[in-house]
Amino acid sequence: MSPARLVTLVLALSFCAPVCLAQSPAARAAGKGGVIAGNVTVHGKGLPDVTVTLRSAGFGGQGQGQDLPQAKTDAEGHYRIGDVPLGSYYVTPVAPVYIVPGAGRLAFASDPVVITGGETIDGIDFSLVRGGVVTGKVLDTGGRPVIEQTVSLQSADQSAGPGGFGGFAAGGARTDDRGIFRIYGVPAGRYVVSVGAQQRFSAYSTVMGQQAYKQTFYPDATDTSGATVVEVAEGDEVSHIDITVGNTVEEYSVTGQVIDKSSNAPVPNVGFTLSVLAGGGNRQRAMGLMTLPVFSDGAGQFRVDNVPAGRYMISLSPQTSNGMTGQSAAFDVINQDVTGVVVQAVSGAGLSGFVALDGNQDPSILSELLQFQVQVFVQGSGNAANAASVQTVPLNADGSFQFAGLPAGTVRLSLMAQDSTLQGAFKLLRTELNGVQQPRGIPVNSGDQVGGVRLVAAYADGIVEGVVKMQNGTLAPGARVLARLTPAGQQGQGRGTNLGVASVDSRGHFIIENVPAGSYNLIVSVLNLQPGRRGQRQQQPVSTQQQVLVNEGQVSNVTAVLDLGQNQTPPTPTPAPTSP
Template sequence: DSSGQALTGAIAYATAIGSRTPPRGAVVDTEGAFKLDGLDTGVYSIWAGAPGFITESPFVGPDAPRRYFRPGDSVTISLVKGGVITGTVTTATGQPVVAVVVHAMRVRDGDGQPVEGVSQPRERQTDDRGIYRIYGLPAGTYVISAGGPSMYFSGISGPFDNDVATYAPSSTRDTAVEIGVRGGEEAIGVNIQYRGEPGHAISGAVTGILQNQGAGSTAFFGSSVNLTEVQSHTTLMYASASSYNGYSFEFYGVPDGEYQLDAQRSVPNGEATAAEPRRIKVKGADVTGIALALVPLSSIGGQVIVESHPELNCAKRRPTALRETLITARRDPKPETKSAENQKEKIGASTETKPPINLSNTSAEALPGEKGEFTLRGLRSGSYRVETYLPGSGWFVRSIMIGSPPPNATATKRADSNIPRDGIILKSGERVSGLTVMIAEGAASFRGRVMVAEGQSLPPNLRVYLVPAEKEGVADVLRFFETRADTDGSFALGNIAPGHYWMVGRAVNEAEPATVKPIRQDSALRSQVVKEAEKTRYEIQLQPCQRIVDYEIRYPPAATDAKPKP
């Protein structure tokens, strides 16, 4: 747990990326240890769970990639005790309201920042005394409501499903009391006097569900429909549209406000369809007759090419490199405005539309096949960043491009498109092919520490940047690296292409650290960091497979600093 004590009885899980097999689980012993054995070669996601506990997620930036693991890795998972909110729901006369659904909606995180992306409320029913208790809550600020349907409709309507939610203490959403909760703490007495006011309905139908069904097929086909509140970015309800209900959907107990509707469906062949998100306003009446048309989602296909150098001895896992490489695509919610020159280089360029509130179908991951082939499926329209999880510390990404790699494997990638810099823009239903990702042996790495003068301290949110020292290398964003320094100033960088670099430590915006984009996604930041790094003169020449430890840089750099030697 967060105090460093073993959390006996927790269960650790491993899920193979790209596999439909159930997760493998292992019970944590009295020493806090677990072992997930018998795993096939591949890439895995590892997590753990225990009742009332949640995974500790230290801030590493909104664009930080997920963590992946391979068989043989050692993993430490920290769980923290979740918060609790409890209270009663009663009528105006003080009678308990029994079996009403109570929702806890998180509006700000533990640092007081608005919750990014789409959130889902936690819910519990009241008991026969009208008491509810919602536990396992992440630290943050919540609003509590009672009434309306459960998020997960069971097919059996409840007595309060058609009611508008009543927020604590007895109000609408606009005047709801906000409840702060910290890990392991319990907020008691968050009582609600239930108003029981009728809400409105939203209904319609989903089309296109049977478009890809083969002749004579008797398989069940359906679509899930989500209702998301625009103001809070909270998904309030789910519904199903299938052959059982004529492909229609209905939501009840909806208060006045603005909402987004979207529908999606997966099919057995791995492809997916989705409807373009549609915004509607509810004001004093039901909203009916909404049509959501499913259309095919986009995909990116390509190949991973392994550039092998047998004379180098740092790239482990050579025989299983492809099976332990992962290609991902993630939608950029705030792509840069490109110049006219850069825009001409776009692949499938189109006008960028406002991203949907519901962030489903905005990322994909794929493992290469035996010949390196891969397909990233189920993507909505938008601008995507392609990222690579490498099979070990001795590998680096040489290039990412559309088309075949140059004849000389060590040559600079073709300049007809700059995928690492600009990403790939997908139109609705577009299938981009020919993406080539080249990975190479011989990556360098090093560990170091940021030092400060006696009596001074490091600023929070300090990042260490490694940028190319050669002018021709500045155009290659794959030569830019960054990491966040720990509180003691230590840092580590890996999977670095050999070459000549500058290094600099830089504090991000302390007021809004989540607004800082990765350096590979921000041209203005790259330009500024390069200028600062050239002035600091912290220079390093990395050879293939070189491993450097105990490297020191000063923050802030002194004007008389010489070029340090590792």
């Protein structure tokens, strides 16, 4: 659609009577609500007054933004959630002091539950046990309470490799005004308890003026090798896990100047971001990005205080750079203040274009599209290869958009809903530059002014409901089955456009919402979450595919057969006996 066509439709809207916006698939199916029911028990006895909630299990915005029903268990621990809209959901009993054995503090079903109409799905049960408690006090070396610091619990039963524990995080809590912490709902197991952040991430607290302590493990170790393991049994309270922390993280200042690369003139009144870098050589990457509460002065000079030891890069903030971009070289903060950091500013790239609606040109649908924003992600290139930039702008009334101050790199664009209830209502089919599709993004250089960008979106109000029948075997423990849609003609295992994905529930049902009208490959595959042994050859995933036609606003039903034995290794034949 041309920009002129968009303007015509928008002007037509302003003279119409109030418009009924197009409904999402979930809204259209609201009259076909289903029921999810089950029991919540503790050692076989019903647990009353537990709120059981639903959480969308949809990918990519499916089912997001809905107000979902919930229910409380009765005196026998039974619950019944009615009027459940069409969709895929995780069912969660909100019982923080209880856990599912082997799970975490907020227990939830590991498999989604799919509702495809006015059906009743019973037997979604939860057998809980009471979690343990770990409590103690955090003091500094002077015996003073350490206030408002996070205490973390980490499993000691999983190997981390060299240097420390690598088990899952089992919970955490902040210390109160007495330095006391209490972590509840802890699964039975062996844990290490620590306070303070890893030093390379503490900059995100210290630069903003928050106090940070060097990571200390119970009782007073600064390294995991000296940590005392805490054992927690079911329902037990382990107290007096007192930690003595040493000094706060040492902090330094970083000063420098922003100059215009072409004229060497200082650049005043621009803002900055700070990237924490990790890795070495060509593998060095930014581990995070924060906007600094700092602007350059009239001479282009800046100062960043409270920076702990680490490796960093300072860049111009795209929101406050006046259309310029640039970054410093990577620098190290070791044991003293850093001076002379230079940020070379250049004119950033500009990028402009418009969003076109593919297919249905209904004015009410166009009205919804104009409520979206365009987000640009730029992966840096050259000296900024380890940096990234993100900006978001609203669509103009004619469907156009403009970005300025982009760094050199590869640009990827996406659509984001400002209203969460519209999330997933449109799918971005392709990005074009001067009529040519750009599947790998659009390369830009400093100072480029790139026009002619066209984002082709489609209204996504179709639904694919399916059943997967499995034969010749059973799923391995921890395996999941996923169903996804790709454009017809695209090879099954390729990385191309993904127009919908869903988990298959324990009954073999799945639902993919927010699908544009069109012809697709439906690919059903097994995702084995059990890690293979190092050096072990990984088998090709078990999968099947077939074509599906989706019509606008309609439900397409499909049945897929998944042969779980397709990649099994045939038995080694017994060698024939040799003649004497």
